[in-house]
Amino acid sequence: MQTNYQYDKQAISLDCVVFGFDGQSLKVLLVRCKHFSSEGSSIGNYKLPGSLIANNEDLDSAVARVMEKRIGMRNIYMRQMDVFSDPKRIQGEDLRLVNKHYNADLTRIITVTYISLVKLNNQMVSFALKNGAEWIDIDSVKRLALDHNNILIKALNHIARQLQQEPIAFELLPKKFTIRALRTLCEAIIGFELDSRNFRKKVLSSGYVIPTEEKEVDVSHKPALYYKFDKKLYEQEIKRRFKLSLRSW
């Protein structure tokens, strides 16, 4: 392979895997891409929301810009995941369509992927539909544009691991939630069932999931208490555990 030292035909893009939870199942925000599709292109009906990076913006701002457009909010949870840099990840007809869309003449695009987590509600579902996007059940995702299926799979693995270390679940839940909702969410992310009794104990012994005064209503079983996540207590816990772990290993 001959090394090509031309630096000015490359662009950086971002692609964002936005997860949402509606109390039942884990969903991902996908954008319909009729503009892109054409004969000879591998681009399917859906892609992840994303954008090229403008010259004077940093990645976090660019993600906020895309989120504003697609879900109408800026202040949501987002974290960098990975960089996909295979020079052949977009080429041929796909590359031509992208260049046409952005009025550019690029030879390759490196993409930085992000993960976002949002508390899903009906308003957001209709906002997405009005803006060319759709919340699709994780288990029903079909062929996506470009290498976006790869990115989605990596993102799912990523949050499954992260879930065991950081309190990301609460980014996906409403302020008040039942232990059952939390468990259903965790099960949806990790892909297998948990013992509800041990799960409850583990969660409550964490010290930062706090009961409220409210109960479920109109359920055909014993109504569950609603709980909330106390971020300040969480941060105190983290500090306390860190100190303990300093003593010895």
Next chain:
Amino acid sequence: MQTNYQYDKQAISLDCVVFGFDGQSLKVLLVRCKHFSSEGSSIGNYKLPGSLIANNEDLDSAVARVMEKRIGMRNIYMRQMDVFSDPKRIQGEDLRLVNKHYNADLTRIITVTYISLVKLNNQMVSFALKNGAEWIDIDSVKRLALDHNNILIKALNHIARQLQQEPIAFELLPKKFTIRALRTLCEAIIGFELDSRNFRKKVLSSGYVIPTEEKEVDVSHKPALYYKFDKKLYEQEIKRRFKLSLRSW
């Protein structure tokens, strides 16, 4: 802020934090940057090894290329860390010097950072010196070029976390090592001391640190056995634990 949609003056670079361990202390590979320094530039005497990305190479190949140049080997441990994308991370005189060096006309550079781990020996120390680089003790690192101090600090935190999850320590140790060497390395990375007796038990109970027949010689205390890391056994262990964790939480 006005969004500037010019996409062709951006470049992607990589910067690599290469850690090495010589049995005593943790070191990082730094490159002397006399070419870059000038009045008005924030670029100091040292920077992390790195490069712009050529049009037809992916990031992993580019890292391998840089490693070949700086330490004379391609097949070493390397993993992507983070992307630094602040448009102002390189500007003014710094940017001018970079453009001059690469004969380019860029307005901003986004950098993808990598972490590499190598088994350090005397040959490598002299190879580095011959090639404009130097292995510097982690505790003695001064002001680096651009935002490279930030990158180094993030990398250190990153491996300290990673150490508790993955067997990265063995990438930094020779094939045969004493438990003490392993502990000294871990202490250097996490920054505090560990109980030697419990550490030994934890390591040996892992199942994949295996005693050899050899002992230390010429030490003024009971000579320690040399051990080795068995990667195959490690992978079996991982699978076994994964199965266990599937049962319940």
Next chain:
DNA sequence: GCAAAAGTGTTTCATGTACACCCATGT
């Protein structure tokens, strides 16, 4: 009364932590 999920308690076992003590070597 029955189904369904909430919520409590108990037993068992594995792992982490602290620390006492003996062993082999060079000086």
Next chain:
DNA sequence: ACATGGGTGTACATGAAACACTTTTGC
């Protein structure tokens, strides 16, 4: 003999896993 680190063993606390049992609701 003694200093130094290697190596073994033990006691205690903490937490995970499995599972029995009671409680509260709608039907």
